Amino acid sequence: MDIQAVHDYTVTIIKEAGERIRKSFFETMQIEIKSGANDLVTNIDKETEAFLVKKIRAYDATFRILGEEGMAQEQITSLDGVVWMVDPIDGTMNFVRQHRNFAISIGIYVDGIGQAGYIYDVVADELYYALKGQGAYVNGQRLSPLEALPLNEAIVGMNAVWATPNPHVEHEGIIQLIRTLRGTRSLGSATLEIVAVATGRMDAYLSLRLSPWDIAAGIIIANEVGAVSSTLDCRDVNLLTQDTFVVANPSIHKKLVGDYITLK
Numbered sequence: 196m197d198i199q200a201v202h203d204y205t206v207t208i209i210k211e212a213g214e215r216i217r218k219s220f221f222e223t224m225q226i227e228i229k230s231g232a233n234d235l236v237t238n239i240d241k242e243t244e245a246f247l248v249k250k251i252r253a254y255d256a257t258f259r260i261l262g263e264e265g266m267a268q269e270q271i272t273s274l275d276g277v278v279w280m281v282d283p284i285d286g287t288m289n290f291v292r293q294h295r296n297f298a299i300s301i302g303i304y305v306d307g308i309g310q311a312g313y314i315y316d317v318v319a320d321e322l323y324y325a326l327k328g329q330g331a332y333v334n335g336q337r338l339s340p341l342e343a344l345p346l347n348e349a350i351v352g353m354n355a356v357w358a359t360p361n362p363h364v365e366h367e368g369i370i371q372l373i374r375t376l377r378g379t380r381s382l383g384s385a386t387l388e389i390v391a392v393a394t395g396r397m398d399a400y401l402s403l404r405l406s407p408w409d410i411a412a413g414i415i416i417a418n419e420v421g422a423v424s425s426t427l428d429c430r431d432v433n434l435l436t437q438d439t440f441v442v443a444n445p446s447i448h449k450k451l452v453g454d455y456i457t458l459k
């Protein structure tokens with residue numbers, strides 16, 4: 196695979212997809228509930244994924260595609276060969292409610308190794324991307340390597356519900372963590388939270404359940420500036436399943452996960 200040619204093509208199609216989404220703001224969108232009231236999908240999610248699938252296949256029909264909305268109609272049970280991971284709109288709740296703070300995400304893996312990642316903040320017109328080993332960029336400007344910092348100076352992305360009694364994580368540890376940190380944030384788009392870590396706007400992002408398309412691109416981008424990704428119990432990320440997830444500045448990753456987070 197000619198990664199540079201694939202890169203140029205991906206930049207073109209992700210921006211074209213973004214332009215289509217921006218135009219959709221002037222039309223009435225159809226909203227459906229998926230697994231629950233907080234899990235939405237719109238016709239624009241589906242149309243955007245269908246558009247990207249068509250474009251990817253037009254480039255090379257052997258590329259395999261795992262997309263959140265299933266428009267590729269493929270079962271991906273291994274990461275052999277070239278696999279594209281597509282989230283057509285990450286942050287659908289923000290898309291519906293705010294018309295901002297959502298992104299298109301594309302991660303390209305070859306035999307399980309991340310080669311290229313793209314996260315396009317459609318309304319800000321900011322394209323974050325990285326090719327393996329070549330650094331991470333936003334709109335052509337290289338992102339700086341992350342600098343070490345102590346936990347009490349860190350800003351961490353997490354869901355506020357973790358600080359209340361819940362079935363997933365010991366909330367007392369989370370309360371201690373919140374007291375230790377400089378601040379917390381919740382942006383409502385996993386991909387934009389990961390690029391917030393990659394740009395140093397946040398120092399870590401934690402989630403109890405993310406899918407491969409939520410993290411595939413972000414891991415590649417974050418890795419290029421030195422961020423560390425794992426599950427919350429410090430296992431390697433598996434891109435064939437849903438799991439917990441953390442991406443963090445390497446200076447705080449172990450302490451954050453080891454000292455404060457206990458999964459039930």
Ligand code: IPD
Binds near residue numbers: 386
């Ligand atoms: C969701 C967003 C959200 C995260 C959820 C994801 P979607 O993706 O990234 O911030 O908390 O776990 O499912 O459904 O908007 O593509």
Ligand code: CA
Binds near residue numbers: 282285286385408409
């Ligand atoms: Ca998502």
Ligand code: CA
Binds near residue numbers: 282283284285286
């Ligand atoms: Ca989505």
